[in-house]
Amino acid sequence: MNRSLPKKIKLVPISEAAKILGVSIDTVRRWNKSGIIQSVRPDGKNRFFSQDELEKYKFDQPLPISEA
16 A cells, blocks of 8 residues: 555535535635635636535634524
8 A cells, every 4th residue: 555645635616615615605715815715726717626625624613603
């Protein structure tokens, strides 16, 4: 087994990223522009996000009062 091989990253489109985070697509765009979350554009046009990074960001945030 080769441990130096990188883990395969699952990329999701912006609509799926918004669903994972529970926010609007516009919010995902703003967070991406401000550097809160990172995206890649393999086709030069559409943003794709690492599902692992999105879930990590989501679970690192405190719960809102309505969910506590």
